[in-house]
Amino acid sequence: MPTSNKLSGKIPLSLPDEKNYAATLLQRVRILIERGQLNAASLLLPTLDTLYPNQDAGAIIAAEIALARGNITEASTAIDRGLANTPQSAGLLILRARLNLLSRDLIGAALAAADAVTAEPANAEAKSLLGRALLELGMKEQATICLREALGDMPHDVLTLTALSRASPADAEAAIRRALLSGTNDTTMRNALIGVMLARGDIDGATAEIKNLTVSGTADAQTSLLAVQAAVDSENWGDAVSLFNQSTVHLPRHA
Numbered sequence: 001m002p003t004s005n006k007l008s009g010k011i012p013l014s015l016p017d018e019k020n021y022a023a024t025l026l027q028r029v030r031i032l033i034e035r036g037q038l039n040a041a042s043l044l045l046p047t048l049d050t051l052y053p054n055q056d057a058g059a060i061i062a063a064e065i066a067l068a069r070g071n072i073t074e075a076s077t078a079i080d081r082g083l084a085n086t087p088q089s090a091g092l093l094i095l096r097a098r099l100n101l102l103s104r105d106l107i108g109a110a111l112a113a114a115d116a117v118t119a120e121p122a123n124a125e126a127k128s129l130l131g132r133a134l135l136e137l138g139m140k141e142q143a144t145i146c147l148r149e150a151l152g153d154m155p156h157d158v159l160t161l162t163a164l165s166r167a168s169p170a171d172a173e174a175a176i177r178r179a180l181l182s183g184t185n186d187t188t189m190r191n192a193l194i195g196v197m198l199a200r201g202d203i204d205g206a207t208a209e210i211k212n213l214t215v216s217g218t219a220d221a222q223t224s225l226l227a228v229q230a231a232v233d234s235e236n237w238g239d240a241v242s243l244f245n246q247s248t249v250h251l252p253r254h255a
Helices: 018-034 038-043 045-051 057-068 072-085 090-102 106-119 124-136 140-153 158-167 169-181 187-199 203-216 221-234 237-247
Strands: none
Touching: 018 038, 018 045, 018 057, 038 045, 038 057, 045 057, 057 072, 057 090, 072 090, 090 106, 090 124, 106 124, 124 140, 124 158, 140 158, 140 169, 158 169, 158 187, 169 187, 187 203, 187 221, 203 221
């Protein structure tokens, strides 16, 4: 008696969609890196290379693992290998710009960041890196344009805000105040505001912000350094000592 198709046919397997599986695996590897489980992340690299053949994912992850281990040379090698296969990879170009900026290869950083913006015009991090590199090269006007655009998509990014405070203090202060109004009210952002106020000469305003952080008990080491800067600028040494002591009272002391 012939067997029915329902019995003789192969049972269909519920396999994950390949693209979704690859994306999930990539996210999992990133989580492992964030948790410091670098060996576990490294073990998944061959699988990533299989799922993303001739793409940049494996090279980006390899570079991120190397950076997490503090191995700049290994990270640079991974980036270069990846760019040889995918020269228009915005992710790899961003990593290259970061490393170049770190090593003070400012022209190299600007070129890599510019290529990243060309490859992915909407990438805010690429615009931020380009702005920061241009700022270091003394091109404040061009840097300000890039940094403003970057903050449009990541308004709370402290590195971008700090760079903008050097390029255009007034623009940076306006951006920081917008971020604070949106609900970001941490000490890092407040310190950024104090730094901008000092940069444009508003010593009284900066001192008032420092006192607010001190009274609220949220002042940190950076706040204390800003307190010293404010005192130096105003030549009010009595306030300098007082603000420094108050803003560091919760910090650990050397024995």
